[in-house]
Amino acid sequence: xxxxxxxxxxxxxxxxxxxxxxxxxxxxxxxxxxxxxxxxxxxxxxxxxxxxxxxxxxxxxxxxxxxxxxxxxxxxxxxxxxxxxxxxxxxxxxxxxxxxxxxxxxxxxxxxxxxxxxxxxxxxxxxxxxxxxxxxxxxxxxxxxxxxxxxxxxxxxxxxxxxxxxxxxxxxx
Amino acid sequence: xxxxxxxxxxxxxxxxxxxxxxxxxxxxxxxxxxxxxxxxxxxxxxxxxxxxxxxxxxxxxxxxxxxxxxxxxxxxxxxxxxxxxxxxxxxxxxxxxxxxxxxxxxxxxxxxxxxxxxxxxxxxxxxxxxxxxxxxxxxxxxxxxxxxxxxxxxxxxxxxxxxxxxxxxxxxxxxxxxxxxxxxxxxxxxxxxxxxxxxxxxxxxxxxxxxxxxxxxxxxxxxxxxxxxxxxxxxxxxxxxxxxxxxxxxxxxxxxxxxxxxxxxxxxxxxxxxxxxxxxxxxxxxxxxxxxxxxxxxxxxxxxxxxxxxxxxxxxxxxxxxxxxxxxxxxxxxxxxxxxxxxxxxxxxxxxxxxxxxxxxxxxxxxxxxxxxxxxxxxxxxxxxxxxxxxxxxxxxxxxxxxxxxxxxxxxxxxxxxxxxxxxxxxxxxxxxxxxxxxxxxxxxxxxxxxxxxxxxxxxxxxxxxxxxxxxxxxxxxxxxxxxxxxxxxxxxxxxxxxxxxxxxxxxxxxxxxxxxxxxxxxxxxxxxxxxxxxxxxxxxxxxxxxxxxxxxxxxxxxxxxxxxxxxxxxxxxxxxxxxxxxxxxxxxxxxxxxxxxxxxxxxxxxxxxxxxxxxxxxxxxxxxxx
Numbered sequence: 001x002x003x004x005x006x007x008x009x010x011x012x013x014x015x016x017x018x019x020x021x022x023x024x025x026x027x028x029x030x031x032x033x034x035x036x037x038x039x040x041x042x043x044x045x046x047x048x049x050x051x052x053x054x055x056x057x058x059x060x061x062x063x064x065x066x067x068x069x070x071x072x073x074x075x076x077x078x079x080x081x082x083x084x085x086x087x088x089x090x091x092x093x094x095x096x097x098x099x100x101x102x103x104x105x106x107x108x109x110x111x112x113x114x115x116x117x118x119x120x121x122x123x124x125x126x127x128x129x130x131x132x133x134x135x136x137x138x139x140x141x142x143x144x145x146x147x148x149x150x151x152x153x154x155x156x157x158x159x160x161x162x163x164x165x166x167x168x169x170x171x172x173x
Numbered sequence: 174x175x176x177x178x179x180x181x182x183x184x185x186x187x188x189x190x191x192x193x194x195x196x197x198x199x200x201x202x203x204x205x206x207x208x209x210x211x212x213x214x215x216x217x218x219x220x221x222x223x224x225x226x227x228x229x230x231x232x233x234x235x236x237x238x239x240x241x242x243x244x245x246x247x248x249x250x251x252x253x254x255x256x257x258x259x260x261x262x263x264x265x266x267x268x269x270x271x272x273x274x275x276x277x278x279x280x281x282x283x284x285x286x287x288x289x290x291x292x293x294x295x296x297x298x299x300x301x302x303x304x305x306x307x308x309x310x311x312x313x314x315x316x317x318x319x320x321x322x323x324x325x326x327x328x329x330x331x332x333x334x335x336x337x338x339x340x341x342x343x344x345x346x347x348x349x350x351x352x353x354x355x356x357x358x359x360x361x362x363x364x365x366x367x368x369x370x371x372x373x374x375x376x377x378x379x380x381x382x383x384x385x386x387x388x389x390x391x392x393x394x395x396x397x398x399x400x401x402x403x404x405x406x407x408x409x410x411x412x413x414x415x416x417x418x419x420x421x422x423x424x425x426x427x428x429x430x431x432x433x434x435x436x437x438x439x440x441x442x443x444x445x446x447x448x449x450x451x452x453x454x455x456x457x458x459x460x461x462x463x464x465x466x467x468x469x470x471x472x473x474x475x476x477x478x479x480x481x482x483x484x485x486x487x488x489x490x491x492x493x494x495x496x497x498x499x500x501x502x503x504x505x506x507x508x509x510x511x512x513x514x515x516x517x518x519x520x521x522x523x524x525x526x527x528x529x530x531x532x533x534x535x536x537x538x539x540x541x542x543x544x545x546x547x548x549x550x551x552x553x554x555x556x557x558x559x560x561x562x563x564x565x566x567x568x569x570x571x572x573x574x575x576x577x578x579x580x581x582x583x584x585x586x587x588x589x590x591x592x593x594x595x596x597x598x599x600x601x602x603x604x605x606x607x608x609x610x611x612x613x614x615x616x617x618x619x620x621x622x623x624x625x626x627x628x629x630x631x632x633x634x635x636x637x638x639x640x641x642x643x644x645x646x647x648x649x650x651x652x653x654x655x656x657x658x659x660x661x662x663x664x665x666x667x668x669x670x671x672x673x674x675x676x677x678x679x680x681x682x683x684x685x686x687x688x689x690x691x692x693x694x695x696x697x698x699x700x701x702x703x704x705x706x707x708x709x710x711x712x713x714x715x716x717x718x719x720x721x722x723x724x725x726x727x728x729x730x731x732x733x734x735x736x737x738x739x740x741x742x743x744x745x746x747x748x749x750x751x752x753x754x755x756x757x758x759x760x761x762x763x764x765x766x767x768x769x770x771x772x773x774x775x776x777x778x779x780x781x782x783x784x785x786x787x788x789x790x791x792x793x794x795x796x797x798x799x800x
Binding site: 003006007010011014018020021022023024025075077078128130133 | 558
């Protein structure tokens, strides 16, 4: 009798595992980030760069403004190269820059900002790189343009250049 | 071309022979003959021959770069060195399954030849269960992953083998690991056959022990080879990352280790039968589960060859058919008898092996949860989490210290009833370990209490096994060598983790980078041409605190087919320390990103795994277990 009960539960449990694995096959985890243009901005919460508090994404992204999410890290050399352009862009009043600090050492990141200036309206920490996956990023640097309706309208892989800046300016006009 | 045809048809004939073997053995099962009929043996040999022919013809297609074969086209290239053309045979999904099939048929044949003294019905049942597995794999290969698909028009050039797989160690890592995995399939079939025949006994234990040991040795070495490869090739500078792929190979190792210990009790006392059977089933199931997880694309890894979902579904269904089949057999044949309610004296080898089992089960469940839970969570709630080293360290480390101390006591225990001898010398050894540990790590800025406890436990085991080695002479040598190897492994891993250092910086040619009294000097770069890649070699001079200069030459390789850039670390290995330097190109810039690491005792990690396996090997070669 005891054996039958054991067998019963084992079979139930294993069948559950089977279904889970079968489902898991559908949403394959080979992390190919989805092409995320024209996608709604993910809802998330992240640690702030300057304090230990967690900020909800709804609090950061308000309606009626354009946002740029820039994924960067202090160890990433191209980030260093695109930084002056971001500084320039930050002077533009119609767009707010949000930095996503990707898999970085906080002290190095602070050094980076002190050295090169802070173009960001807000910096969020993505210590394990999971937020970047939410955004559909392939790596650093990557830049996303978000419109007033919180939709990702444009995604730029790699460092931004003057041409991209011009493109962004055209959209936010 | 011809080889392609031969290979394919051999496979088809091979699957036919599986059915012949089944038919012949069912017919033989009830015959009055006391020995297995020669027909069965001959048919099984024919089956093996056809798989060998099929495998050889695939190797031939690779050697000749016959691109009319889709597998060759996808994974080979004419400029590839001959050695990697051959190893490319199993460096891909289709070929590796064919290799798996080859080992399966080889092992069952060896089993039949080697088990002449065993009861006939048991042997036939083992053969039948093994044939079910073999047929499953045959169908898997033929239906979803045929290695002999024909391409027309014939391409002029192949796509090439992934460069990170072009490595001598990786050429032998899969076959060795497979020998371990497939060995566990024999144990699985044999224990199911034994339980239906009510033959789980001392004699059976003695007979199956060799198989357990052999699989265990191959699995240990296979895991180590994978780890060495990851250490120098992936450029991460570590040897174990708790990556799901590594975990799925460690899990069967843990159950196999527990099984190895249980078999000793079975062989000696004829008890722990349920443990033995359940562990045999679990080991093979976990091996299959590993194959499913890494091959189906459910986990992301370098081992993910299969990106066709139908393959994943096939393995999954096959896996669960096997699980349910084995459960059915187990519960139908298993009768709870008195002997299963063991009543061991608390201080005896039997009890200590039981405790060891529970430790293993704990480690197993931690790793299992860490590996599978993210998949469950993703499916149920669509939330993605990644479980990293901190999870495993936090859950495993606190149990490691008692485990090691317990082991130090346990290896001296005798069967049935024992007492702890030489208490004073044990206490002295323990105090010495504690003192020594404290001396070593008091100056380090690590978690003092935590590491003192862990390292002194490891030292304690180290000293007790060392003492055993000297006083025991040749008695019970396999056990002592293996446990000594394990203590050395733990010590090396622990010291490696607290004494490692790392420098990451960007540097350009001619520049010097200074850090605590040491200096890294980037002298120059040189370009070189290999047979299927171009490489950039960096020349670095590293001066350490004592003014000693070493030169390291890390390499960046640009492979032509497929176009992939890899970083080859340069590692200077000495007895005490590895110096590890790897560089990367920083795009559009004169800077190179370098990572310089000093990793103490790396050498001893590999040596101790070899020692561990040597312990097993001595045991295989030895005729009788200790009296």
